[in-house]
Amino acid sequence: MSDTLRFKRVLIANRGEIALRIQRACRQLGLETVAVYSEADADSRHVHEADVALCIGPAAAARSYLDPDGLLLAARMTGATAIHPGYGFLSENADFADAVEAAGLTFIGPTGASIRMMGDKITAKQAMRDANVPCVPGSDGPLPAAMEDVHAVARQVGFPVIVKASGGGGGRGMRVVERAEDLTQAVALTAKEAQQAFGNPTLYLERFMQKPRHIEIQVLCDTHGTALWLGARDCSLQRRHQKVLEEASPPGIAPETIAEIGARCAQACRRIGYRGAGTFEFLYEDGVFAFIEMNTRVQVEHPITEEITGVDIVAEQLRIAQGEALRIRQEDIRLRGHAIECRLNAEDPFTFVPSPGTITRWDLPGGPGIRVDTHVVSGYTVQPYYDSLIGKVIGYGASRAEAIARLRTALAEMRVEGVATNIALHQDLLADPHFQRGGVDIHYLERWLAERTAS
């Protein structure tokens, strides 16, 4: 980077493995780092290695990592002129992004306006429709009053459909309709329930996706009109909406299919003037993609995309924030090999109860194609105040089978003592024949866990 940098010192408004990941990218680009931390994280690795470290509050996130005023004051006191929010915490808080820029600092992420647009499901979906990004087919508004018109909508959307109350939410006020002959009764019943439960009988309907996979597209956009898509990830293995294991590229989906949806995402970014890294999340079933939401930040699972594209996503975020133009073109991006990430949590592998405590032994795996992103060192204490992610083991291989084999060997090499971890769960998943075949849906892991408990 040149001498005319917009910023030379970056405040990392996060903790854990992502704080260290951002710090590494900053150092590789010759940027200084400021670590702000809560009292509970005083002994963190990125805190020791920062150019400036400042304790900004107690363990409670509301008074440290989630305190926008405190973070802005900390930037001022430490001379940082850019803030990287990481993921979680304030990373998708539009008001914070605006406040950072209003203070004359650089927010390493999209504009507050973009974050706000994507944070609201209705405006996000509208923006996607306008940009030709496929959304769940549906009535696109309230159901018409005449029943024959409702039937026409449902036929066009395609059965099965799900009838939902506008005022509903949290799994209430909705009914799945498999066949056209059940539609009339279902609409009448749901409207009545919606009136009673929410005081609003307004309904809409959408295609009901029964066994969708979670497929997402990584994008990277500069401020000079270039928007790239960096392949897709499959994050279908989830428990309680938390991703457990992710892979890139999604097995069994034709590269041309991914390329088409990827190009649409990049086009949508150009259209809305998106800046920085982002992820379009989709449900995917029977060849149909349906937009769910856009994450306007770097994601936990970004390393698998880095492995198959060779692009350092965090470094690119920093360069984009400096105002530089992306040096890679879409045609330079080749998706090579296969990468899988296992999220390691300090938790019981069977009950999932968090297991905070001091890690007394921490032997990491190695060898070709193995990457470990972690802030943990031997003697590190896993705090009970934050999430239990202690690291990510990423396996890369020329083929999916090779990536799996490398990961299984790597996990078998790991020795962790002092806290419980979910390594055993990952080992079981990687050995599972359905997983090995590839393409399981988003309900697979929960079903698999239920069966494991039953047997």
Place this chain on the structure above:
Amino acid sequence: MSNPPELVPDFDRLPEPGEISQIATWLAEARLDSLELSNDAGLRLRIRVPAAAAPVEKGMASEPAMPQAEAGEGTVTVRAPYFGKLCLTHPMRDSVFAPVGATVGQDDVVALLTLGSLQVPVRAPVGGVVEQVVAQPDELLGYGAAILQIRPDQD
């Protein structure tokens, strides 16, 4: 529960400004930040007392300000209630708030943390004699950093 009539007036009418002012003073003395009164007729009054160093002092009277007797030494460490540059002298009077040997009362301001134009007071968690100043003036202190040590009054 019933309030002593001499403390809080019957709430059938809005109190006079003088009464509100008196209640606010009591709140401040009791280190409470607000009081809300309401009656069956829907009349509602909320009296809020601004914190001494708003906005950054909000909810900050917790952990680091807790008196912690240092084992074996019998002194209490005064810790930074926020982060900021340490200022040991009164900015207007050029006098040291709490030099070594000074006697301070509980809640006395013994230092300031400055953050640009903001100033956060550092208060003594106990009364006693300042035994040692452990932080350097103008140092950027983190939350919870030790500033000085007080040997508490013998009770």
